[in-house]
Amino acid sequence: MAINTAAWLTGKHVRPLSVASAPMPDLKPGSVIVVTRALAINPVDAAIQTAGIIATDYPIVMGLDGTGIVHAVSDDVANVKVGDRVLAFTAGGTAPGGQGGTFQQYFCVDSKYVAVLPDNVKFTEGVVVTSCLTVASISLFDEKCLAFSRPLAAGQVFPNGKIVLIWAGATVVGSCAIQMAKLAGYEVWTTSSEHNFDYCKDLGAAHVFNYKRPGIVDEIVQTIDATGKSLAGAFGAHLWTANDCAQVVRRLGDSVEHTRAVGTVIPEGYGFSVPEDWPEGVKFCWLFNKSDAAEWVWREWITKALADGRMKCKPDADVVGRGLEFVQEALDRWSQGVSASKIVVEL
Ligand SMILES: NC(=O)c1ccc[n+]([C@@H]2O[C@H](COP(=O)([O-])OP(=O)(O)OC[C@H]3O[C@@H](n4cnc5c(N)ncnc54)[C@H](OP(=O)(O)O)[C@@H]3O)[C@@H](O)[C@H]2O)c1
Numbered sequence: 001m002a003i004n005t006a007a008w009l010t011g012k013h014v015r016p017l018s019v020a021s022a023p024m025p026d027l028k029p030g031s032v033i034v035v036t037r038a039l040a041i042n043p044v045d046a047a048i049q050t051a052g053i054i055a056t057d058y059p060i061v062m063g064l065d066g067t068g069i070v071h072a073v074s075d076d077v078a079n080v081k082v083g084d085r086v087l088a089f090t091a092g093g094t095a096p097g098g099q100g101g102t103f104q105q106y107f108c109v110d111s112k113y114v115a116v117l118p119d120n121v122k123f124t125e126g127v128v129v130t131s132c133l134t135v136a137s138i139s140l141f142d143e144k145c146l147a148f149s150r151p152l153a154a155g156q157v158f159p160n161g162k163i164v165l166i167w168a169g170a171t172v173v174g175s176c177a178i179q180m181a182k183l184a185g186y187e188v189w190t191t192s193s194e195h196n197f198d199y200c201k202d203l204g205a206a207h208v209f210n211y212k213r214p215g216i217v218d219e220i221v222q223t224i225d226a227t228g229k230s231l232a233g234a235f236g237a238h239l240w241t242a243n244d245c246a247q248v249v250r251r252l253g254d255s256v257e258h259t260r261a262v263g264t265v266i267p268e269g270y271g272f273s274v275p276e277d278w279p280e281g282v283k284f285c286w287l288f289n290k291s292d293a294a295e296w297v298w299r300e301w302i303t304k305a306l307a308d309g310r311m312k313c314k315p316d317a318d319v320v321g322r323g324l325e326f327v328q329e330a331l332d333r334w335s336q337g338v339s340a341s342k343i344v345v346e347l
Helices: 044-049 130-141 172-183 192-201 218-228 240-253 292-307 325-337
Strands: 004-008 018-022 033-042 065-073 087-089 107-108 114-116 163-167 187-192 208-209 233-234 262-266 283-287 317-322 342-344
Touching: 004 325, 018 325, 033 087, 044 325, 065 107, 065 130, 087 107, 087 130, 114 292, 130 172, 130 233, 130 262, 130 283, 130 292, 163 172, 163 218, 163 240, 172 187, 172 192, 187 192, 187 218, 192 208, 208 218, 218 240, 233 240, 240 262, 317 325, 325 342
Parallel strands: 163 187, 163 233, 187 208, 233 262, 262 283, 317 342
Antiparallel strands: 004 018, 033 065, 033 107, 033 342, 065 087, 087 114
């Protein structure tokens, strides 16, 4: 009989997390139980602990990103089987009726957000991208968001000559978005600190701008204008950077494609509102919970793209240690500030 252990957040603002026994997750229809081999820190995990946001009932087990080995699958699951190496994106510890996230030895995940992790990718590498590729695929490819054409399941797409602006290319979300947009045929323009310019270019960005420079919106607008190319849309890959994108879209006016949309990392249904200074005529795209595009990426794309090396698990994992005891240190390291890095714990 398997025994579960978790790193528990026992109350609002409580630190450190407590490592203690946990109930074994229930195998519900459409779900998969995974033995965790690596987990990663997401900004929201740190914010739940330090800022006391989102969670209302405690104790909880946080964690969106996980990799590991399939322990059990419900009868209706066909995409993975017991013993498979997998990557997975869970709803985290605060989902109503949920069974906790990945900060535990065994976690349960909706089968739509689990896929085989090819042998060429380590558990500590695959765990870098799981939630962030989901966010990027919703914003870039969902019909309700930017609705870009998708990358091919296998092989390369010809460049389509259209620019996409991805603000915050050195975030994990931005790093996934740069690669996926480029693979879908777009010319990617992005922003980062100067020390990450080469990093963004290695991922496939054609132009990188320093977001810390005064007048950065003007600079981007003028540079895009001078190319005579159209902007297909823009995506703010860090909280509230969508405002900067919206200013670029507004200023470019008619040279932006008909959608005039800006993708965001702002989730629907958590009490956020569209910023008061959001420009008229620019569409604000929420990060929707349910997304055909994200499900497609998990079902049809990610395993193949990792296996043939088109998609890289970037930025590199910064592995803090091995064992649930290291999760608090990992949260603290994220809170000290990261730059093109994903904080990971191995189990
Ligand atoms: N809803 C979900 O399931 C979900 C899942 C994952 C992520 N997210 C959200 O997506 C966002 C990104 O998450 P992440 O994990 O990818 O972030 P991250 O990697 O932890 O973000 C750190 C990076 O942010 C960049 N940055 C900070 N402010 C910036 C600005 N004003 N302009 C451009 N770049 C900026 C820094 O770039 P430089 O080092 O170059 O300065 C740094 O490398 C977060 O808001 C997160 O909450 C949501």
